[in-house]
Amino acid sequence: MLLWQLAATAVMVAAGGILAGGHGALSGAAGGAISVFAGLAAAGVAARNVRSAGGVLVGALTAEAVKIGLAVLLLWLVLTNYADAVVGAVLASFIVTMLIFGMAFFVRNY
Numbered sequence: 001m002l003l004w005q006l007a008a009t010a011v012m013v014a015a016g017g018i019l020a021g022g023h024g025a026l027s028g029a030a031g032g033a034i035s036v037f038a039g040l041a042a043a044g045v046a047a048r049n050v051r052s053a054g055g056v057l058v059g060a061l062t063a064e065a066v067k068i069g070l071a072v073l074l075l076w077l078v079l080t081n082y083a084d085a086v087v088g089a090v091l092a093s094f095i096v097t098m099l100i101f102g103m104a105f106f107v108r109n110y
Contacts, residue, residue: 001104005036005097012093020086027086031093034074039101042067071098 009032017025046063050056075094079085 001101001107002036002039004100005032005039008032008096008100009036009093012089012096016086016089016093020089023084024086024089027082027089028093030078030082030085031090031095032097034071034078034090034094035097035101037074038067038071038098041070 009029012028012032013025014028015024016028020027042063045066046059048059050059071094075090078090079087
């Protein structure tokens, strides 16, 4: 899934660059990076060693909370500190890559 997220981010960077120039491309990269970093943090939390079904459930819920919390924090940091951010590019790239992360459950590895 990480490769799909990175590919989608690359597409959004290109689209942002074409539509809004350099700041659009950088904004697209920031939106994709937010999703990738939040997903990696959630995977790290979920990968902890657990010994019961309850522990798995708590780990999964904790991982989702970490992903959402970190995503909101990073979005806030980007949008408040990058004065020339193209908000549409940030949000579009973020939403697309988060949807790809969410669809990982439905994808089979062959």
